Amino acid sequence: MAAKVAYDALIHPDRVHGSLYIDPAIFEDEMENIFHKGWVFVGHTSEVPNIGDFARRQIGRQPVLILHTPRDGVKLFLNRCTHRGNLLCTRTRGNANSFTCPYHGWSFGIGGELRGMPMPGGMGDSFDREALSLAEVPRVGIHRGFIFASLAREGMSFEEYLGDAKILLDRAADLSPEGEVDLSAGWLKHRFKANWKMLPENNTDGYHVVTTHASLLRATGVADSLAFNDEKGDPSLIRDWGGGHTELDFAPRYKMMGMPFLWFGGTSPKKLPNYVAAMRETYGDEVANERMMDGPPHAIIFPNLFLAELNITYFYPVSTNEVVQYYTPMLLKGAPEINARAIRQTEGAMGPGSFLLPEDACMAERNQLGLAAQYPEWLDLRRGMGREQVDEASGLLSSVVSDETTNRAFWRHYLSVMSEAA
Amino acid sequence: MLSESECREVEAFLFKEARLADESDYDGWEALWADDALYWVPTRPDADPETEVSHIYDNRTRIATRIRQLKSGVRYSQTPASPMRRVLSNIEIEKMSDDEYEAAANFMLMELAVQSTRNMNLWGGRAIYRLRREGGKLRLCSKKILLVDADEPIANLSFLI
Ligand code: FES
Ligand SMILES: [Fe+2]
Numbered sequence: 161m162a163a164k165v166a167y168d169a170l171i172h173p174d175r176v177h178g179s180l181y182i183d184p185a186i187f188e189d190e191m192e193n194i195f196h197k198g199w200v201f202v203g204h205t206s207e208v209p210n211i212g213d214f215a216r217r218q219i220g221r222q223p224v225l226i227l228h229t230p231r232d233g234v235k236l237f238l239n240r241c242t243h244r245g246n247l248l249c250t251r252t253r254g255n256a257n258s259f260t261c262p263y264h265g266w267s268f269g270i271g272g273e274l275r276g277m278p279m280p281g282g283m284g285d286s287f288d289r290e291a292l293s294l295a296e297v298p299r300v301g302i303h304r305g306f307i308f309a310s311l312a313r314e315g316m317s318f319e320e321y322l323g324d325a326k327i328l329l330d331r332a333a334d335l336s337p338e339g340e341v342d343l344s345a346g347w348l349k350h351r352f353k354a355n356w357k358m359l360p361e362n363n364t365d366g367y368h369v370v371t372t373h374a375s376l377l378r379a380t381g382v383a384d385s386l387a388f389n390d391e392k393g394d395p396s397l398i399r400d401w402g403g404g405h406t407e408l409d410f411a412p413r414y415k416m417m418g419m420p421f422l423w424f425g426g427t428s429p430k431k432l433p434n435y436v437a438a439m440r441e442t443y444g445d446e447v448a449n450e451r452m453m454d455g456p457p458h459a460i461i462f463p464n465l466f467l468a469e470l471n472i473t474y475f476y477p478v479s480t481n482e483v484v485q486y487y488t489p490m491l492l493k494g495a496p497e498i499n500a501r502a503i504r505q506t507e508g509a510m511g512p513g514s515f516l517l518p519e520d521a522c523m524a525e526r527n528q529l530g531l532a533a534q535y536p537e538w539l540d541l542r543r544g545m546g547r548e549q550v551d552e553a554s555g556l557l558s559s560v561v562s563d564e565t566t567n568r569a570f571w572r573h574y575l576s577v578m579s580e581a582a
Numbered sequence: 583m584l585s586e587s588e589c590r591e592v593e594a595f596l597f598k599e600a601r602l603a604d605e606s607d608y609d610g611w612e613a614l615w616a617d618d619a620l621y622w623v624p625t626r627p628d629a630d631p632e633t634e635v636s637h638i639y640d641n642r643t644r645i646a647t648r649i650r651q652l653k654s655g656v657r658y659s660q661t662p663a664s665p666m667r668r669v670l671s672n673i674e675i676e677k678m679s680d681d682e683y684e685a686a687a688n689f690m691l692m693e694l695a696v697q698s699t700r701n702m703n704l705w706g707g708r709a710i711y712r713l714r715r716e717g718g719k720l721r722l723c724s725k726k727i728l729l730v731d732a733d734e735p736i737a738n739l740s741f742l743i
Contacts, residue, residue, distance in 0.1 A: 375658070
């Protein structure tokens, strides 16, 4: 048996060891403890609105199907024929009446039940048909349509896993006058030759924006209006929600600037009359106005969901140095004025052909290449340790937007998950 | 009917567009575009851009932003620009009206990701072009690129495809 990794020797409060990104034994531990036993994001119920709708996904390295069943709503099944293991469904998404395995012809209903097989006589008289239903993912939790799952039969409850971060999912869904997001516009898929941890570490990193994304800031002329390059002028906050969930909260900046829809290109409310009216109608003027001012969350739900303002992003790791990230527009039910532009916004910001993510991918890949160098051994994560504090309003550890409070929050949780398991 | 000389002219335009893209000649490439431009990389051939997200869906304004970004010197995913060469083949051309053509070609593109991994990426698919004669010169009105692996995880697509 391989020696156990001593994670507390590799993760200090102000620095982490380079081997965490390149050691295959650590990757195996992560697959097991974080991606298979732990809770991960899998998809959204709006992707499978009708009975028989399905979408293929992965939990860690395992193939699963999100399936809208006739009687039990949305369920998750392992995408594996219960006869001898054939990958049952190869289509990415669609609608089905049944799934037939092409190897020996066993067929399954869209509730997961074994419906039939050629030449059943060979199975004997008394085989247990129900035991040969598709295997269900042991634990599934759904909040505001966001589907999370764990492949372990026992462990931390869904509520405990999500903790207060469910407020972040609420904030996303509550931007819809119907209280629901719609993730039906399809996914862009992006391959990074980098370790998966660089994604959650980067997605709520406020420090890299002015340099990594300088080209976009220059091309669009917003370089000066963004206060990212000022440690004191920008009241935006970086926050630790606990449980590895982190946030980059722009609402204080929007409030300071005193205009709604700064999260939507600063569009005038006059151009979104139906949306504004519907929000006020549903939530009342005061709450609606605040939501339209604060905008959607920019936050990580540990380990693999990124609420990227009007985009939803998630990833699955492939190996120590490869990860695949997915992006889709976060459409808002009952808000056609927003949705008409949201797809074009996603194309501008997210995905391999966009104006932002190629730089993040490039930096992640360069990090991976740099980390092949054995010295100086450690990655420095001390930014803001001297000034972060518990913010009175939220009760959360918060700091200046360019501080590494979020990276430390990620690693603190990572350490607890990885050492509990050891 | 498409005359022999029109056919030559359209093919020459496609080859020039390919070369300017290969050589990351941003100004030369941008100058090919008409005002009603559409530069489009969908995730599947019959995608509806109004309801589905695409890898790239640039109108003329966004093409200009893309080019400004590439020319900024700090578009790190293309700094330096990927060395590239593409081959066009299986070209089919149709005359749509007196001054409009639709052309399509298969392409294979070798792209070297010198900005990070130095991987040699292989891109392939079919490109569909709409060209219009404006003041005697052909202009590119739309280029729709159907990547074979458009719905799979792909590497950075920040070069000119
Ligand atoms: S493996 Fe599926 S029917 Fe045999
Ligand atoms: Fe970024």
